[in-house]
Amino acid sequence: MKKTAPNRSSSRLEKMKREMMKAVRTTPLFHSLSDEEWRDVVQYLHGHTYPEDAYLFFQGDPPDALYIIWKGRVKLVRHTSQGRDVVVTVLGPGQLIGEMAIFDGRPYSMSAIALEDTAVVTISRHDLMAIIQRHPAVSFHVILELNRRLRLCTELVRSLAVDRVEQRIARALLRLMDLGGTPAPEGEGIMIDIHLTRQDIAEMTGTTVETAIRVMSRFRKEGLIRNYKGRTILLDPERLEKIARGK
Amino acid sequence: MKKTAPNRSSSRLEKMKREMMKAVRTTPLFHSLSDEEWRDVVQYLHGHTYPEDAYLFFQGDPPDALYIIWKGRVKLVRHTSQGRDVVVTVLGPGQLIGEMAIFDGRPYSMSAIALEDTAVVTISRHDLMAIIQRHPAVSFHVILELNRRLRLCTELVRSLAVDRVEQRIARALLRLMDLGGTPAPEGEGIMIDIHLTRQDIAEMTGTTVETAIRVMSRFRKEGLIRNYKGRTILLDPERLEKIARGK
DNA sequence: CGTTTGCTTGATACGTATCAAAGTTGGTGG
DNA sequence: CCACCAACTTTGATACGTATCAAGCAAACG
Numbered sequence: 001m002k003k004t005a006p007n008r009s010s011s012r013l014e015k016m017k018r019e020m021m022k023a024v025r026t027t028p029l030f031h032s033l034s035d036e037e038w039r040d041v042v043q044y045l046h047g048h049t050y051p052e053d054a055y056l057f058f059q060g061d062p063p064d065a066l067y068i069i070w071k072g073r074v075k076l077v078r079h080t081s082q083g084r085d086v087v088v089t090v091l092g093p094g095q096l097i098g099e100m101a102i103f104d105g106r107p108y109s110m111s112a113i114a115l116e117d118t119a120v121v122t123i124s125r126h127d128l129m130a131i132i133q134r135h136p137a138v139s140f141h142v143i144l145e146l147n148r149r150l151r152l153c154t155e156l157v158r159s160l161a162v163d164r165v166e167q168r169i170a171r172a173l174l175r176l177m178d179l180g181g182t183p184a185p186e187g188e189g190i191m192i193d194i195h196l197t198r199q200d201i202a203e204m205t206g207t208t209v210e211t212a213i214r215v216m217s218r219f220r221k222e223g224l225i226r227n228y229k230g231r232t233i234l235l236d237p238e239r240l241e242k243i244a245r246g247k
Numbered sequence: 248m249k250k251t252a253p254n255r256s257s258s259r260l261e262k263m264k265r266e267m268m269k270a271v272r273t274t275p276l277f278h279s280l281s282d283e284e285w286r287d288v289v290q291y292l293h294g295h296t297y298p299e300d301a302y303l304f305f306q307g308d309p310p311d312a313l314y315i316i317w318k319g320r321v322k323l324v325r326h327t328s329q330g331r332d333v334v335v336t337v338l339g340p341g342q343l344i345g346e347m348a349i350f351d352g353r354p355y356s357m358s359a360i361a362l363e364d365t366a367v368v369t370i371s372r373h374d375l376m377a378i379i380q381r382h383p384a385v386s387f388h389v390i391l392e393l394n395r396r397l398r399l400c401t402e403l404v405r406s407l408a409v410d411r412v413e414q415r416i417a418r419a420l421l422r423l424m425d426l427g428g429t430p431a432p433e434g435e436g437i438m439i440d441i442h443l444t445r446q447d448i449a450e451m452t453g454t455t456v457e458t459a460i461r462v463m464s465r466f467r468k469e470g471l472i473r474n475y476k477g478r479t480i481l482l483d484p485e486r487l488e489k490i491a492r493g494k
Numbered sequence: 495c496g497t498t499t500g501c502t503t504g505a506t507a508c509g510t511a512t513c514a515a516a517g518t519t520g521g522t523g524g
Numbered sequence: 525c526c527a528c529c530a531a532c533t534t535t536g537a538t539a540c541g542t543a544t545c546a547a548g549c550a551a552a553c554g
Contacts, residue, residue: 078405082493086408088401100401103394109401132387139386140379146393147350153400154335154347154356158325160407161333161453165510197532206408211510213534230519230532246329412542444500458542460502477500477551 020047020070024121027068027094029141037135044127049119052195056097056112056120063101063108065122069093072118073180073194077203078110087203089152090115090194092179096145102128115194160206163246168205169215170244173225177234189226189235196232267294267317271368274315274341276388284382291374296366299442303344303359303367310348310355312369316340319365320427320441324450325357334450336399337362337441339426343392349375362441407453410493415452416462417491420472424481436473436480443479 021042024030030041047070050056056067059079067074069091076097078086088110091097101108102125123131132139159168173192180194202212216232219225224240226233234240268289271277277288294317297303303314306326314321316338323344325333335357338344348355349372370378379386406415420439427441449459463479466472471487473480481487 078401080405080409082409084409086405088404100394100397103390104398106398109398132390133383136380136383136386139383139390142390143350143379143386143393146390146397147347150347150393150397150400151351151353151356153397153404154325157335157400157403157407158327158333160404162327162329162331198534199532206404208511209533210512210535214510217534445502446500455543456500457502457544461542464502 017047020119020121021045023070023093024068028145029068029096029138032137032141033135037137040134041131041138044123044131046122046124047119048122049117050114052114052116052118054114054118056114056118057108059109059111060107063098063105063125065124066099066102066128067097067112068121068123069095069097070119070121073115074112074118075115075200076110076112085203086206087200088156090176090179090196090204099142099146115196165205165207165211166215166218167244167246168207169201169212169219170240172201172204173232173234174237174240174244176232177237181234184228184233186228187226187233189233190237191228191231191233193231195230264294267366267368268292270317270340271315275392276315276343276385279384279388280382284384287381288378288385291370291378293369293371294366295369296364297361299361299363299365301361301365303361303365304355306356306358307354310345310352310372312371313346313349313375314344314359315368315370316342316344317366317368320362321365322360322362322447323357324360332450333453334447335403337423337426337443337451346389346393362443412452412454412458413462413465414491414493415454416448416459416466417487419448419451420479420481421484421487421491423479424484428481431475431480433475434480436482437484438475438478438480440478442477 024045025033025038025042030038033041046065050072056074057064059077071093073090073092074097075090076088078088080086097112097120098108105125132142159171163171176192176194176196177190180192181190182193184191198212198216199209201216202209205212216225219240220227224234224236224243226235271292272280272285272289277285280288293312297319303321304311306324318340320337320339321344322337323335325335327333344359344367345355352372379389406418410418423439423441423443424437427439428437429440430436431438445459445463446456448463449456452459463472466487467474471481471483471490473482
């Protein structure tokens with residue numbers, strides 16, 4: 001596996017960059033900054049793009065930068081010594097990657113992999129530290145974001161500890177719907193517009209491919225979900241919600 | 248179960264309070280403050296004590312304050328709708344409780360229960376918000392603390408997803424040793440000086456009492472641990488370490 | 495003391511992992 | 525356009541870990 005070099009096509013680069021910055025400006029982390037503060041911050045931002053399946057960074061790398069997703073979706077994967085991986089979360093536009101490693105300076109505890117063509121804005125570790133000292137509003141939103149993540153993580157712990165696979169998968173599908181849901185292109189239901197293999201689902205829910213498949217087949221037979229060109233369509237979110245909460 | 252009222256015995260209260268404040272001053276959250284800054288902060292701090300088994304707050308309560316442990320140990324328990332609980336973590340002196348709820352304003356996502364007689368310092372939600380705005384050094388340490396917690400939580404997720412009960416219990420014992428370990432009073436080994444039932448261990452590792460007991464009995468028969476007046480003594484931490492990492 | 499609370503052990507059932515093999519899909523190059 | 529390959533999906537048989545249920549025991553407690 002090779003780290004894919006950021007792809008900087010030079011034509012129209014400036015225009016794209018301005019557009020990107022404008023989008024980042026509206027991100028929770030920065031939206032409460034005054035114009036003046038923003039002018040201070042913006043000089044430290046850099047844009048990068050990655051193709052599908054590219055690694056933004058590897059577990060174990062020293063932390064170099066904070067990533068803010070602009071376009072695309074990214075999964076965070078924790079590799080284990082015995083080969084089995086855990087997909088800790090899937091993130092989308094506006095969300096942060098790499099904060100953990102940035103703040104405590106320890107190596108990235110997971111790898112970040114683009115699930116589709118992805119564009120990000122980065123801030124180097126050094127610059128971010130400086131920005132935080134100067135702008136309490138940014139600190140504050142960092143706190144809120146870490147907090148949100150901690151809450152989600154705690155919920156995941158509970159789910160792994162007490163729920164059965166069926167419930168965990170239902171839960172995962174609903175979370176993915178929130179993140180990447182669009183109305184299904186034909187018929188009713190909501191499509192999860194993210195390229196995910198059954199392996200990914202299994203790794204998100206702490207189970208094996210085979211079990212994930214068996215559970216999803218059962219869901220399909222019961223009319224809860226449908227497959228469409230490699231994507232999953234949720235036909236009955238209410239019912240899934242019930243299953244997620246243990247019937 | 249009733250929320251136990253803070254116990255304010257009035258004699259020597261002032262002396263104890265000063266002592267408490269001095270201890271809190273050295274806590275990661277505040278130790279980098281200048282004397283002047285500290286003088287600003289200290290006026291917002293309040294002391295409380297709780298007897299063993301008392302609830303500091305309940306899951307679902309609206310968040311009123313941040314707690315900083317001064318003395319004693321506290322477990323954070325997530326109650327589930329089907330009666331099974333999950334002990335998310337055990338915290339000791341210097342550590343924070345309730346940050347999550349404080350920052351996003353949503354109800355406490357777990358209950359905090361004193362494992363022994365415990366003294367804490369609290370800051371009301373409102374005051375903490377003000378302090379954070381005024382003192383970037385405090386913000387920064389809040390970020391570091393949230394970050395540490397997130398890392399631990401992520402590790403717990405991995406462990407629940409891929410490790411077997413035996414490994415999870417070994418891991419839990421080692422973590423508890425770091426938190427509440429003292430040299431064993433007789434013979435060698437390190438004693439976990441915290442009152443924990445097998446039920447607690449089970450809830451920390453996402454299993455049932457019976458299974459927790461079976462695993463720990465096996466550990467005992469293999470000379471890895473020993474029981475001493477309701478406490479657990481680790482006789483062979485190296486071996487436990489190996490088991491935690493999957494032999 | 496009896497009663498509660500926590501600990502322990504055994505028998506059994508169930509969920510899920512594991513191993514094996516075959517079917518399906520999408521992409522690639524001839 | 526088709527054949528082929530690799531990656532992914534699916535199904536089945538079996539084994540294993542852990543939950544569940546039941547019961548007895550010990551220590552702490554009012």
